[in-house]
Amino acid sequence: MAGKKRAGWKKFEACGSCGYKGGFHLALQRRAGGQVSVKLKCPSCAKAFDLGWKIRL
Numbered sequence: 001m002a003g004k005k006r007a008g009w010k011k012f013e014a015c016g017s018c019g020y021k022g023g024f025h026l027a028l029q030r031r032a033g034g035q036v037s038v039k040l041k042c043p044s045c046a047k048a049f050d051l052g053w054k055i056r057l
């Protein structure tokens with residue numbers, strides 16, 4: 001499941017908004033049906049990037 005989305009990481013070596021390169025925070029957002037969407041959040045400018053990742057807890 002996760003393997004297909006791996007290519008997405010390349011784009012997130014640096015924040016597209018402020019250029020921060022120190023790594024991202026993970027933000028989890030609970031959705032209906034027990035799904036949780038995973039977003040990356042820049043710790044510098046707080047911009048959230050939704051990569052379409054979804055997990056199930």
Ligand SMILES: [Zn+2]
Nearest residue numbers: 015018042045
């Ligand atoms: Zn940023």
